[in-house]
Amino acid sequence: xxxxTQSPRYKITETGRQVTLMCHQTWSHxxxxxxxxxxGHGLRLIYYSAAADITDKGEVPDGYVVSRxxxxxxxxxxxxxxxxxxSVYFCASSEDRGLxxxxxxxxxxxxx
Amino acid sequence: xxxxxQHNHHVILSEAASLELGCNYSYGGTVNLFWYVQYPGQHLQxxxxxxxxxxxxxxxxxxxxxxxxxxxxxxxxxxxxxxSDTAEYFCAVIFPNxxxxxxxxxxxxxP
Numbered sequence: 001x002x003x004x005t006q007s008p009r010y011k012i013t014e015t016g017r018q019v020t021l022m023c024h025q026t027w028s029h030x031x032x033x034x035x036x037x038x039x040g041h042g043l044r045l046i047y048y049s050a051a052a053d054i055t056d057k058g059e060v061p062d063g064y065v066v067s068r069x070x071x072x073x074x075x076x077x078x079x080x081x082x083x084x085x086x087s088v089y090f091c092a093s094s095e096d097r098g099l100x101x102x103x104x105x106x107x108x109x110x111x112x
Numbered sequence: 113x114x115x116x117x118q119h120n121h122h123v124i125l126s127e128a129a130s131l132e133l134g135c136n137y138s139y140g141g142t143v144n145l146f147w148y149v150q151y152p153g154q155h156l157q158x159x160x161x162x163x164x165x166x167x168x169x170x171x172x173x174x175x176x177x178x179x180x181x182x183x184x185x186x187x188x189x190x191x192x193x194x195x196s197d198t199a200e201y202f203c204a205v206i207f208p209n210x211x212x213x214x215x216x217x218x219x220x221x222x223p
Contacts, residue, residue, distance in 0.1 A: 033211075035213075040215060041215060042118075042202060042213040042214055042215040042216045043156075043202065043213040044213075045210070045211070045212075090155060090156065097206070097211070098144055098163075098206055099144075100146055100158050100161050101211070102158075103148075103155045103156040103157075104155060105154070105155045106155050
């Protein structure tokens, strides 16, 4: 099915471990985004990408790394997970940054 | 600084009541405006959007929003809510260099 898929849906990891959240879209949208959702903060942008091999920091990039070697994939890596990174992570894509975004189903990450 | 404010954190209504959720932004130039809904345990879905033209926009599921440029507002309305409208609602604004979301408003509709 066409769309934007995130994996895994749920993940529990230990402090200090590296973890990668996957995001895949089938529309060939140029733009892809990673947000984290926390109570009281709404959604905050971590990183975004305007095209393959082009990424840029968002509002809260510290502790995260992204890559975009292919247009359809935009993985998010927590290099050394901390408890403050416990959150729900949403990936989104868009044809153009001025248009609305389509969101994936989210990954609920718990760091213990 | 560019920001988006949603004034109501939690709204509780009875079925058939009217709904208005506030959204304000801080920026004097042109913006694109959105309302998203997130049902429990689900991802964000687009309710409606405004780019230009008629400031009263209609979205899915009977929702509408009015852009008032002089007030920097984009309030969401629905004349008669249903239990199934229980969800979290996010206002989002695309500024020239950024898209920002409000903190969200949780709507609980009592049957």
